[in-house]
Amino acid sequence: MKRSPFVFGVFVCVTTFGAAFARGQSAPVVTLTRLQCGTNAAPTDVGQRFSDTYAISGLTVQLTFSCYLIKHNDDYLIWDTGNPVGAAATAPKTTLVDLLGQLKLAPTQVKYVAISHYHGDHTGQAGQFPHATLLIGKGDWDVVTDPKSATIAAPLANWTTGGGKVEPVIGDKDVFGDGTVIMLNTPGHTPGHHSLLVRLKEMGNVLITGDLSHFHENYESGGVPTFNTDRAASVASIDRFKKLATNLKATVIIQHDDRDVGKLPAFPAAAK
Numbered sequence: 679m680k681r682s683p684f685v686f687g688v689f690v691c692v693t694t695f696g697a698a699f700a701r702g703q704s705a706p707v708v709t710l711t712r713l714q715c716g717t718n719a720a721p722t723d724v725g726q727r728f729s730d731t732y733a734i735s736g737l738t739v740q741l742t743f744s745c746y747l748i749k750h751n752d753d754y755l756i757w758d759t760g761n762p763v764g765a766a767a768t769a770p771k772t773t774l775v776d777l778l779g780q781l782k783l784a785p786t787q788v789k790y791v792a793i794s795h796y797h798g799d800h801t802g803q804a805g806q807f808p809h810a811t812l813l814i815g816k817g818d819w820d821v822v823t824d825p826k827s828a829t830i831a832a833p834l835a836n837w838t839t840g841g842g843k844v845e846p847v848i849g850d851k852d853v854f855g856d857g858t859v860i861m862l863n864t865p866g867h868t869p870g871h872h873s874l875l876v877r878l879k880e881m882g883n884v885l886i887t888g889d890l891s892h893f894h895e896n897y898e899s900g901g902v903p904t905f906n907t908d909r910a911a912s913v914a915s916i917d918r919f920k921k922l923a924t925n926l927k928a929t930v931i932i933q934h935d936d937r938d939v940g941k942l943p944a945f946p947a948a949a950k
């Protein structure tokens with residue numbers, strides 16, 4: 679039988695992963711901390727922009743803006759950087775750098791800034807970590823490096839102008855090479871959109887949506903907002919994500935839905 683390259687690739691990965699632990703390498707220590715990155719002053723009418731089939735009416739949801747710190751042994755990754763600090767009503771009250779300071783971490787200790795997608799409420803504070811390697815979906819990187827995208831690109835100027843290391847991500851990315859933190863290719867909201875899987879020893883598997891869905895009702899019904907770049911890709915990505923959640927028995931965290939805040943310990947505590 680001729681084995682396809684894809685099947686062979688999976689086979690090699692699985693055996694390498696198993697062999698590493700068989701050789702006695704200790705399992706990595708991974709933790710996940712939620713960081714507050716802004717909030718809406720009041721619940722938002724989500725029927726207006728969040729359903730391209732007019733499926734939702736009369737529903738208001740308290741939307742929030744969340745970022746996440748993942749510790750992997752001595753390395754740190756920040757997932758999304760939220761709204762920028764400033765006078766806007768949705769601006770975070772405390773900067774990411776100050777939140778990390780409360781954890782006795784310096785910005786230079788952050789090895790990776792990984793973003794779900796290029797929208798400004800996810801990239802707002804990326805510039806606080808110029809030393810970090812930027813992990814961004816290749817489809818999104820192509821957009822932010824297009825000269826026509828100056829506004830979208832501004833928060834990532836450190837990287838688009840060559841000031842920092844960047845890794846455009848094609849497909850999924852196993853960030854630390856041991857399967858504990860994986861950027862999942864979930865395009866559609868934007869061309870290079872990613873979600874995140876974190877596999878924790880005590881809490882188990884956690885799936886963080888990015889903007890795959892913005893609130894429970896859209897997630898449950900597979901709804902798509904009006905401001906997506908590819909509807910078919912979004913529907914396929916939501917399908918993949920939900921199957922992952924079922925198969926991995928994962929806790930799903932919808933980043934913008936305030937009702938999901940309590941699924942992780944309150945800052946400064948971390949899920950383990």
Ligand SMILES: [Zn+2]
Nearest residue numbers: 795797867889
């Ligand atoms: Zn978005």
